[in-house]
Amino acid sequence: MKYDILTIFPEFFDSPFSFGILKKAQDKGLLEINTHDIRVYSEDKHKTVDDTPYGGGGGMLMKIEPVAAALENVKKTGKKSLVVLTTPDGEKFTDKMARELADYDQITIICGRYEGVDERIRDLYVDKEISIGDYVLSGGENAASVIVESVSRFIPGVLGNELSPQNDSFNQGLLEYPQYTRPENFEGKSVPKVLLSGNHGDIDKWRKTESIKRTFKKRPDLLDKAKLDNQDIDFVKELKERNSPSFKVYIALIHYPVYNNRFKIITTAFTNLDVHDIARSAVTYGVEKFYLVQPNPEQQKLVNRVLKHWINGEGSSFNKSRSEALNRVELRNTLEDVTREIQEVEGEKPTTIVTDARSADNMIGFEDLRELIFSEKEKPYLLLLGTGWGLANEIMDSADYRLKPVSGYTNYNHLPVRSAAAIILDRLFSCKI
Numbered sequence: 001m002k003y004d005i006l007t008i009f010p011e012f013f014d015s016p017f018s019f020g021i022l023k024k025a026q027d028k029g030l031l032e033i034n035t036h037d038i039r040v041y042s043e044d045k046h047k048t049v050d051d052t053p054y055g056g057g058g059g060m061l062m063k064i065e066p067v068a069a070a071l072e073n074v075k076k077t078g079k080k081s082l083v084v085l086t087t088p089d090g091e092k093f094t095d096k097m098a099r100e101l102a103d104y105d106q107i108t109i110i111c112g113r114y115e116g117v118d119e120r121i122r123d124l125y126v127d128k129e130i131s132i133g134d135y136v137l138s139g140g141e142n143a144a145s146v147i148v149e150s151v152s153r154f155i156p157g158v159l160g161n162e163l164s165p166q167n168d169s170f171n172q173g174l175l176e177y178p179q180y181t182r183p184e185n186f187e188g189k190s191v192p193k194v195l196l197s198g199n200h201g202d203i204d205k206w207r208k209t210e211s212i213k214r215t216f217k218k219r220p221d222l223l224d225k226a227k228l229d230n231q232d233i234d235f236v237k238e239l240k241e242r243n244s245p246s247f248k249v250y251i252a253l254i255h256y257p258v259y260n261n262r263f264k265i266i267t268t269a270f271t272n273l274d275v276h277d278i279a280r281s282a283v284t285y286g287v288e289k290f291y292l293v294q295p296n297p298e299q300q301k302l303v304n305r306v307l308k309h310w311i312n313g314e315g316s317s318f319n320k321s322r323s324e325a326l327n328r329v330e331l332r333n334t335l336e337d338v339t340r341e342i343q344e345v346e347g348e349k350p351t352t353i354v355t356d357a358r359s360a361d362n363m364i365g366f367e368d369l370r371e372l373i374f375s376e377k378e379k380p381y382l383l384l385l386g387t388g389w390g391l392a393n394e395i396m397d398s399a400d401y402r403l404k405p406v407s408g409y410t411n412y413n414h415l416p417v418r419s420a421a422a423i424i425l426d427r428l429f430s431c432k433i
């Protein structure tokens with residue numbers, strides 16, 4: 001692998017590549033790392049490499065001509081080459097990307113400085129833009145050094161032991177298991193017995209389990225893509241159950257006061273499918289109770305008939321899981337009845353969140369709301385869903401939060417409330433594993 005690094009500070013790289021694995025790999029001829037001083041290619045007498053941005057604004061930008069000339073001077077070798085720009089708005093650098101880049105014969109890395117580079121450098125010369133993380137460095141040199149070091153680990157022969165990168169974190173999508181070396185006991189902390197057993201089957205099993213546990217705890221997002229067999233999946237399920245987060249969320253489906261299509265306040269009729277489906281979603285996502293707010297006495301009779309059938313009647317023995325779901329449904333006359341009841345049970349008034357298909361100012365996003373609810377585990381939250389043409393303004397205005405609408409990329413936004421409820425609950429309370 002040949003790396004060509006374009007920088008205005010070539011001396012930066014004197015140290016990072018001059019010892020350890022990278023030094024040995026260069027000595028063995030497995031890597032060639034060249035730095036190119038961009039300033040050398042500046043044509044003006046002051047060797048300027050930066051200029052003010054068109055349109056004004058603070059800071060300077062790297063000019064295109066010296067970078068273009070430096071790139072021209074990079075000798076092409078091998079069949080597969082790539083020009084990389086280090087930039088905070090690039091694709092996030094990962095273990096997977098490092099593995100893919102190791103397949104190239106030559107990688108040229110442009111290190112930005114100042115406020116970044118003239119956009120045409122990206123347009124004309126760059127194949128891949130890479131960010132090493134969501135923070136801003138003063139220059140691309142540290143990023144280039146990170147890229148070179150991690151990519152090189154995947155080049156055959158660079159690491160003494162060919163197996164090492166296979167056991168490292170991120171391989172198979174998991175973090176690495178805990179490792180120990182001598183002494184066997186240090187200040188009362190002993191090495192796990194299984195590692196001393198000499199039984200490699202048991203050791204492999206223990207390591208896999210510990211990898212899964214560690215990934216579950218520290219980076220659950222990785223488990224989604226990890227290579228797991230059926231036994232591992234069962235273990236993840238067990239971990240999920242053991243570690244399920246506690247939060248206190250209630251939902252209420254409001255049939256009054258809501259709008260009709262002429263924006264008049266009405267009471268809507270209950271929909272059997274909504275009751276069943278929202279109740280099932282509520283149980284799936286850990287909602288405490290699903291309230292139906294329906295003041296109309298005739299409608300209440302109907303609801304009660306349905307609930308009775310599934311909770312105590314024939315339906316309960318016919319379909320137990322449906323019975324469990326409908327058991328979580330409570331019928332109340334007004335929203336005030338619901339909030340009062342939650343306050344009595346929880347010891348404090350619930351924080352209310354309204355939902356609507358329309359956008360408005362100061363809405364809360366799903367991630368923020370999820371974080372809020374998960375961070376205030378003991379606080380009750382009440383999520384309000386409308387029927388008809390949506391919740392009346394008096395409910396919207398008195399709520400603590402208004403949640404952003406769920407939407408696709410189209411302008412059609414007429415989801416049935418049971419679909420909206422399922423999507424909202426999934427975005428807020430899904431187990432992302």
Ligand SMILES: C[S@@+](CC[C@H](N)C(=O)[O-])C[C@H]1O[C@@H](n2cnc3c(N)ncnc32)[C@H](O)[C@@H]1O
Nearest residue numbers: 086087112115116131132136137138139140143
């Ligand atoms: C001060 S930064 C420019 C930041 C730029 N104005 C912005 O807001 O995106 C200067 C240079 O540092 C490098 N750099 C900064 N943060 C980086 C990151 N997270 N990953 C990769 N390169 C980075 C890039 O080469 C960038 O051109």
